[in-house]
Amino acid sequence: MRFDRSSIPEVGRLLAMLTAARPRGRFAEIGTGCGVGAAWIASALGPEAVFVTVENDEECAAAAGRLFEELPNLRVLHGDWHVLLPPKGPSTSCSSTGATGRAETSPLRANTRWSSSLRAAWSSSTT
Numbered sequence: 248m249r250f251d252r253s254s255i256p257e258v259g260r261l262l263a264m265l266t267a268a269r270p271r272g273r274f275a276e277i278g279t280g281c282g283v284g285a286a287w288i289a290s291a292l293g294p295e296a297v298f299v300t301v302e303n304d305e306e307c308a309a310a311a312g313r314l315f316e317e318l319p320n321l322r323v324l325h326g327d328w329h330v331l332l333p334p335k336g337p338s339t340s341c342s343s344t345g346a347t348g349r350a351e352t353s354p355l356r357a358n359t360r361w362s363s364s365l366r367a368a369w370s371s372s373t374t
């Protein structure tokens with residue numbers, strides 16, 4: 248599978264650091280891609296933490312699902328995050344490293360805490 252929009256290692260390390268800061272956190276990722284960012288988050292995920300990542304490309308979602316199938320607290324969902332995250336999504340922290348949307352109208356806004364760096368990344372990824 249060819250995929251060239253994965254997070255760079257610097258972003259991955261930031262994701263891991265933010266994840267490690269909340270050992271019982273509930274995390275969401277908007278746009279799994281092929282799972283690079285999710286792998287960084289998974290590498291720092293506490294045993295009591297929960298992580299949901301959503302990808303609307305079927306092939307990518309399936310590949311990432313296989314990659315993480317043995318991790319009980321990580322779920323890869325296939326579909327549009329606008330539809331899937333409000334009912335199934337976590338509330339502690341949300342990462343977007345590429346999927347587009349409008350933060351100001353996001354249904355996640357009311358129950359999601361954004362770090363300033365993630366808010367900046369989100370803003371620059373939306374038009």
Ligand SMILES: C[S@@+](CC[C@H](N)C(=O)[O-])C[C@H]1O[C@@H](n2cnc3c(N)ncnc32)[C@H](O)[C@@H]1O
Pocket residue numbers: 252253254276277278279280281282283284285301302303304307326327328329343344345346347
């Ligand atoms: C830049 S890539 C993600 C990179 C990945 N997060 C990482 O860290 O390596 C953006 C992904 O968002 C997905 N995407 C775009 N719009 C989406 C939506 N509305 N819902 C779910 N996924 C979406 C795209 O298919 C693409 O795979």
